[in-house]
Amino acid sequence: xxxxxxxxxxxVIGAAVLGAASSAAATDATSVVGAVGKSGWVVAVLLSAGGxxxxxxxxxxxxxxxxxxxxxxxGAAWLVGIPASGGLRxxxxxxxxxxxxxxxxxxxxxxxxxxxxxxxxxxxxRGATIALLAxxxxxxxxxxxxxxxxxxxxxxxxxxxxxxxVVSLVAVAAALAWRLGPAxxxxxxxxxxxxx
Amino acid sequence: xxxxVSPKLGxxxxxGAAGLLxxxxxxxxxxxxxxxxxxxxxxxxLALVQVPRIEASVQVDRDRLLxxxxxxxxxxxxxxxxxxxxxxxxxxxxxxAPVAGSDLLGVRLPANETLTAETVLTAxxxxxxxxxxxxxxxxxxxxxxxFDGTIDFGQTLRIYPRPERLRRILSAAETQVFSGNELSRxxxxxxxxxxxRPYVAGDRPRRINWRLSTRTGQLHINEMHPERSTDVVIFxxxxxxxxxxxxxxxxxAVRAAASLAEYYLARRDRVGLIGFGGLLRWLSPAMGSTQxxxxxxxxxxxxxxLSHVWRGIDVIPPGTLPPKCLVVALTPMIDERxxxxxxxxxxxRFDLAIVxxxxxxxxxxxxxxxxxxxxxxWRLERAATVLRYxxxxxxxxxxxxxxxxQGPLFEARQFGRHDRWLHA
Numbered sequence: 297x298x299x300x301x302x303x304x305x306x307x308v309i310g311a312a313v314l315g316a317a318s319s320a321a322a323t324d325a326t327s328v329v330g331a332v333g334k335s336g337w338v339v340a341v342l343l344s345a346g347g348x349x350x351x352x353x354x355x356x357x358x359x360x361x362x363x364x365x366x367x368x369x370x371g372a373a374w375l376v377g378i379p380a381s382g383g384l385r386x387x388x389x390x391x392x393x394x395x396x397x398x399x400x401x402x403x404x405x406x407x408x409x410x411x412x413x414x415x416x417x418x419x420x421x422r423g424a425t426i427a428l429l430a431x432x433x434x435x436x437x438x439x440x441x442x443x444x445x446x447x448x449x450x451x452x453x454x455x456x457x458x459x460x461x462v463v464s465l466v467a468v469a470a471a472l473a474w475r476l477g478p479a480x481x482x483x484x485x486x487x488x489x490x491x492x
Numbered sequence: 493x494x495x496x497v498s499p500k501l502g503x504x505x506x507x508g509a510a511g512l513l514x515x516x517x518x519x520x521x522x523x524x525x526x527x528x529x530x531x532x533x534x535x536x537x538l539a540l541v542q543v544p545r546i547e548a549s550v551q552v553d554r555d556r557l558l559x560x561x562x563x564x565x566x567x568x569x570x571x572x573x574x575x576x577x578x579x580x581x582x583x584x585x586x587x588x589a590p591v592a593g594s595d596l597l598g599v600r601l602p603a604n605e606t607l608t609a610e611t612v613l614t615a616x617x618x619x620x621x622x623x624x625x626x627x628x629x630x631x632x633x634x635x636x637x638x639f640d641g642t643i644d645f646g647q648t649l650r651i652y653p654r655p656e657r658l659r660r661i662l663s664a665a666e667t668q669v670f671s672g673n674e675l676s677r678x679x680x681x682x683x684x685x686x687x688x689r690p691y692v693a694g695d696r697p698r699r700i701n702w703r704l705s706t707r708t709g710q711l712h713i714n715e716m717h718p719e720r721s722t723d724v725v726i727f728x729x730x731x732x733x734x735x736x737x738x739x740x741x742x743x744x745a746v747r748a749a750a751s752l753a754e755y756y757l758a759r760r761d762r763v764g765l766i767g768f769g770g771l772l773r774w775l776s777p778a779m780g781s782t783q784x785x786x787x788x789x790x791x792x793x794x795x796x797x798l799s800h801v802w803r804g805i806d807v808i809p810p811g812t813l814p815p816k817c818l819v820v821a822l823t824p825m826i827d828e829r830x831x832x833x834x835x836x837x838x839x840x841r842f843d844l845a846i847v848x849x850x851x852x853x854x855x856x857x858x859x860x861x862x863x864x865x866x867x868x869x870w871r872l873e874r875a876a877t878v879l880r881y882x883x884x885x886x887x888x889x890x891x892x893x894x895x896x897x898q899g900p901l902f903e904a905r906q907f908g909r910h911d912r913w914l915h916a
Contacts, residue, residue: 364503371526388522396529403500418598425633433529472538
């Protein structure tokens with residue numbers, strides 16, 4: 297099977313697994329949709345099916361635009377499907393990372409639409425990047441779930457944590473402006489010489 | 493390079509922000525946990541992105557070629573920064589077609605290393621083609637940013653029409669005074685027997701026809717046809733070009749003009765060129781190998797320039813149409829100005845022959861009745877024009893593109909150069 301098809305199938309299967317887990321979890325009465333009634337799980341099923349459908353559409357014909365809504369629908373299906381406590385709930389950071397991996401695979405498959413020569417090293421590198429991102433982000437997201445004694449939950453420590461996050465964000469923005477400054481220069485319309 | 497942001501960045505940022513917002517509004521920390529991986533990806537992508545510093549050069553193995561020939565382009569890329577994902581896509585300019593796909597996709601370019609991408613293009617149509625470098629596209633590691641650039645190395649490729657081999661073509665009704673390969677109708681020094689006449693004082697004794705002189709008892713002299721050169725002017729109609737499926741009447745007319753010019757010049761005739769259209773082009777008749785280069789260089793620049801100005805042959809510079817020259821017109825006979833100009837040339841007693849590049853091959857009638865009727869009327873009008881030329885003693889042959897040019901030339905030749913003058 298061509299690499300593009302393999303990666304697209306992997307993305308769709310990943311999305312379907314997440315959707316199935318969400319739908320299965322939604323049968324629990326303590327879930328958000330469970331509060332609606334006995335047939336509340338249908339909402340999770342619809343969201344999952346819609347997400348998977350959009351993902352299939354994007355990797356086959358529509359291009360990258362529907363991937364964002366597809367991921368949002370799958371994420372929403374998970375959030376409304378998991379029970380109030382126990383069950384799949386502790387696995388939410390993992391589900392987030394899984395969803396990110398699904399999105400990455402879908403975008404990767406679209407990158408390979410153009411016929412040409414693909415270097416194996418790039419594929420390995422991209423796979424490693426996806427794995428690193430998914431693992432790292434799930435680890436970060438899992439910190440609150442672990443309930444460690446040193447994690448701030450209130451007061452000055454939490455405020456300091458928030459301030460640190462804001463400063464980090466500003467630093468990232470500044471670094472971005474510094475690095476992309478020359479590239480943004482070419483975005484302006486005018487008689488710029490052709491780029492070399 | 494031009495920077496553009498992938499929709500992926502916006503999608504990830506939106507999902508991450510939505511998760512965090514949902515967590516704040518509804519007090520539902522799982523929403524934050526779900527959105528956090530996307531925020532981490534966005535932040536990592538923003539922090540790690542680097543503008544690629546790409547230097548590229550393109551080498552072309554030749555700058556002149558004939559239709560059907562191949563040209564090899566090689567691009568060497570080097571970057572002072574690492575490029576995680578690089579794509580080099582060749583784009584064939586009009587007139588050239590790729591022979592083999594040689595795009596590079598998803599190639600990693602390490603810092604300070606070079607990468608070469610090659611492509612082979614084949615020349616489909618004559619013309620002057622400005623070569624452009626391939627599209628160079630680089631992505632960051634996470635595919636959030638795209639850097640696009642093209643290499644404009646400003647090289648042009650001159651594609652010459654491939655001449656057709658011709659065996660015999662039209663002869664001029666009258667020859668010039670210079671030696672050449674065309675048998676003159678006049679009598680003089682030559683090797684082809686023409687006539688005999690009584691001897692007069694001053695005739696060379698070696699030309700006495702002894703057999704006839706013995707029989708008649710009076711000296712007779714053999715007369716010969718001298719071999720002379722002719723002046724040929726190729727008249728190219730640049731007022732109209734009927735195109736269909738990437739080909740047009742002008743493509744074939746230019747190929748025919750190049751073939752004719754090459755043939756006539758090979759037999760030491762003087763050949764000139766008139767490109768009669770919105771933009772007038774001309775070359776005075778001359779002979780020699782330099783002239784063929786002048787002619788094909790002028791031909792490959794030929795194009796139809798839209799003009800509504802009524803222009804007659806009076807705009808043609810004096811000297812471009814020498815007396816007693818043969819004018820070979822290549823025309824689709826669409827524009828009235830060309831038709832009138834050729835009639836005017838004939839009225840001025842120029843030796844004219846027309847090769848009509850059949851526009852019917854490029855104009856199919858539509859399906860509805862009115863269009864079919866219009867098509868039939870158009871064809872009738874064209875047939876009437878052909879008859880009009882023939883009644884004036886102009887040999888006109890219809891050339892269906894794709895078939896050998898020799899056929900219509902032979903047909904026009906059958907008209908006979910002597911008949912052309914009888915009608916004039």
